[in-house]
Amino acid sequence: MIICEKCFCDTEVISVIRNKAEIGDCPLCKCKNVHIYDTDKYEDLSMMFDELISIYTPVSLLPESYPKSDTRLLKSDLINNWNIFNKKSESDVYNIITAICKEKYKYNAELFDHPVGIQELYDQDYLSKHSLLVTNSWDDFVNAIKTKNRFHTHYVDLNLLERFCSYIRKPYKAGELFYRCRISTEEGIPSNEMGAPPKKLTTDGRANARGIRCLYLGDSPETTIHETRAGAYDYVTVGTFKLKKDIIVVDLKEINQISPFIEGIDCLEYAINKEHLNKINDEMGKIMRRSDSALDYVPTQYITDFVKSIIRNDGAAEYAGIEYKSVMHSDGYNLALFDPDLCECVDTQIYRIDMIDYRKHVI
Numbered sequence: 001m002i003i004c005e006k007c008f009c010d011t012e013v014i015s016v017i018r019n020k021a022e023i024g025d026c027p028l029c030k031c032k033n034v035h036i037y038d039t040d041k042y043e044d045l046s047m048m049f050d051e052l053i054s055i056y057t058p059v060s061l062l063p064e065s066y067p068k069s070d071t072r073l074l075k076s077d078l079i080n081n082w083n084i085f086n087k088k089s090e091s092d093v094y095n096i097i098t099a100i101c102k103e104k105y106k107y108n109a110e111l112f113d114h115p116v117g118i119q120e121l122y123d124q125d126y127l128s129k130h131s132l133l134v135t136n137s138w139d140d141f142v143n144a145i146k147t148k149n150r151f152h153t154h155y156v157d158l159n160l161l162e163r164f165c166s167y168i169r170k171p172y173k174a175g176e177l178f179y180r181c182r183i184s185t186e187e188g189i190p191s192n193e194m195g196a197p198p199k200k201l202t203t204d205g206r207a208n209a210r211g212i213r214c215l216y217l218g219d220s221p222e223t224t225i226h227e228t229r230a231g232a233y234d235y236v237t238v239g240t241f242k243l244k245k246d247i248i249v250v251d252l253k254e255i256n257q258i259s260p261f262i263e264g265i266d267c268l269e270y271a272i273n274k275e276h277l278n279k280i281n282d283e284m285g286k287i288m289r290r291s292d293s294a295l296d297y298v299p300t301q302y303i304t305d306f307v308k309s310i311i312r313n314d315g316a317a318e319y320a321g322i323e324y325k326s327v328m329h330s331d332g333y334n335l336a337l338f339d340p341d342l343c344e345c346v347d348t349q350i351y352r353i354d355m356i357d358y359r360k361h362v363i
């Protein structure tokens with residue numbers, strides 16, 4: 001079967017296909033003049049997919065106690081839980097994986113044709129050793145850190161969290177521009193007052209506890225204006241911030257998009273932690289309401305402080321900040337920089353908010 005680089009969105013798979021340096025037309029997605037891969041000719045992808053698929057067990061071999069409601073077809077699970085295929089239907093995915101894993105299919109067709117499950121998702125012994133959250137529950141962690149022990153909780157496996165962070169490193173070069181918005185008057189705010197507030201005025205945020213300075217930025221003026229949630233006819237000042245030096249941040253919006261094919265990654269361990277990794281990104285981007293208590297920020301402050309504490313061999317901090325999706329502006333993202341002096345405000349622009357598009361639903 002001929003497949004092509006455009007059939008996939010996983011960077012590791014794409015790079016394997018490109019390395020074959022064969023150009024042609026893809027019969028599956030109809031792309032022309034693209035890098036193609038013949039599953040009858042090459043084995044590279046077979047080894048990668050065999051390993052990923054081996055984390056699944058067909059329903060006939062799952063223990064009696066495994067909830068039947070939590071079994072699904074391999075093709076559906078690969079589409080819904082892994083970001084591997086580029087807009088492919090279930091039948092396309094079925095055809096692709098049975099062609100790539102033709103040997104496995106010969107001896108274990110059940111894995112591809114019948115519902116499957118991940119046995120370790122319900123194996124307490126495995127979970128206790130490999131889950132990012134010691135009791136395997138985000139709610140337990142939240143409750144413990146809010147009400148039992150704030151600074152020395154043992155609910156998170158920090159070694160594992162550090163490893164996951166290392167898979168989602170994102171470098172930025174000096175000179176990169178970010179934006180920050182504040183509600184202002186028609187006169188605007190001078191650029192030297194657009195940065196993070198001084199220590200004594202610092203309040204709790206998703207990435208910083210009260211008293212700890214942190215510079216919250218957005219990827220575009222639109223994102224940062226949305227994040228400010230200015231009202232209609234308010235004036236806002238948007239500052240353009242220029243990065244002073246090269247940095248590396250943890251890109252939390254990619255935390256659930258890590259390729260299962262990265263060298264050295266433990267697919268099973270990754271699979272059982274996907275739910276928790278998703279939760280971390282969701283919590284970081286969660287909409288703040290006026291009624292929110294400072295306590296609601298404690299779980300993400302804990303994760304952020306941990307990222308901040310990771311050091312390189314030379315003792316310097318590994319990461320300069322964390323990046324997370326913007327809930328207020330889809331496709332936009334936010335960057336929380338641990339050291340507000342890493343950026344300088346080089347320009348400001350005053351806007352008036354003309355219209356707000358309110359949407360609602362009955363609850």
Ligand SMILES: [Zn+2]
Pocket residue numbers: 003004005006007026027028029030031
């Ligand atoms: Zn294709």
